[in-house]
Amino acid sequence: MNQTKEKYLIALDMDGTLLNKDHIISLETLNYLKKLNKDGHKIIISSGRPIRNIISFYNELELTTPIICYNGAYIYPGKEINFPEYCFSFPQAKIKSIIQDIGYDHLDNVILETNKDIYLLKDDETLEVFFTKNNMNVHLGPIEENLNEDTMTMLIKVKDEKDNHLVQEAVDKHPNIKLRFWSGKWLDISEIYFSFINKGKALQKICEYFKIEPDHVISFGDASNDIEIIKYAKYGFAMKNAEDDLKKHAKYITEFDNNENGIIMELKKIGL
Missing domain, CATH: 3.40.50.1000 (HAD superfamily/HAD-like)
Structure with missing residues (x-):
């Protein structure tokens, strides 16, 4: 160089x-x-x-x-x-469909965000280093009941990383949507995103x-x-x-x- x-x-x-x-x-x-x-x-x-x-x-x-x-x-x-x-927003209909296909029995948490709102199944302090809740509207509980808008991100945290294949199968049903898994100590977390x-x-x-x-x-x-x-x-x-x-x-x-x-x-x- x-x-x-x-x-x-x-x-x-x-x-x-x-x-x-x-x-x-x-x-x-x-x-x-x-x-x-x-x-x-x-x-x-x-x-x-x-x-x-x-x-x-x-x-x-x-x-x-x-x-x-x-x-x-x-x-x-x-x-x-x-x-x-x-800003690109992830359609809420797609979000709800993917969550339904995975099944709540296998989900530890779901993390969805806009610039003003966070949607979670439950509080999770381990994620604070990446996603602080300061000055955000936080919605806890079932996503299909709370979510009424498109979001900019969709993260899935499974109860057991062995269930990651269920996330992959749910994502594969949707054209142009892809999946990547986090690494290190975050192997139970995956990010769902549009390929473009x-x-x-x-x-x-x-x-x-x-x-x-x-x-x-x-x-x-x-x-x-x-x-x-x-x-x-x-x-x-x-x-x-x-x-x-x-x-x-x-x-x-x-x-x-x-x-x-x-x-x-x-x-x-x-x-x-």
Whole structure:
């Protein structure tokens, strides 16, 4: 990779990428990215999280760019006031059909969200790190009774990960709807999404707005929901700690992981 002072758009996943094991941005990474931002590079946060669980990091980095939330289902303009807000909603009829096919006997929880409302079967504090309920309208109980709107996300948590095949079978009945399972200690959680909604499509919209071509895009991720942003960018990095599935699609793999400032080590090699 050549040393360069050209301006780039840098797309960063959060958990397992930008954030370390303590769910914070290290001081070294924070200061380096703030300097790049002041130098004129566009830094984009790209996450499966809702906006309320991203905004504090966005402000900490002193960013003004749009934010990719819910794995591309929602693009928040941020301080880029002329950027058109984008939102894709998951039809509630599809949600209810999938839940019915899985069966409540196999479900530990269902997590559905808009920017104002959260729908859950029950409270689950273990998910707070990703989906805090601050200032949200929380609806607990059977989804078919409580849900009266389309949502931006659909997560399923089964009682036993052996029941994940029931989720897959329910999803397979619906064209254009796909399923991905979380990794690590979250193997009982799966995300249901439309095949045309992903971080890569959202990143493309942002690049088109700023008139930035893929050969001036650098992206970093650690999981299968990052495949599209990794493939879109000229410099697409899977973190050293990334899932093997992502590494298969990556042009590059970072020398260091998310606990070792892996992002900025590679940005320095590029010459930023």
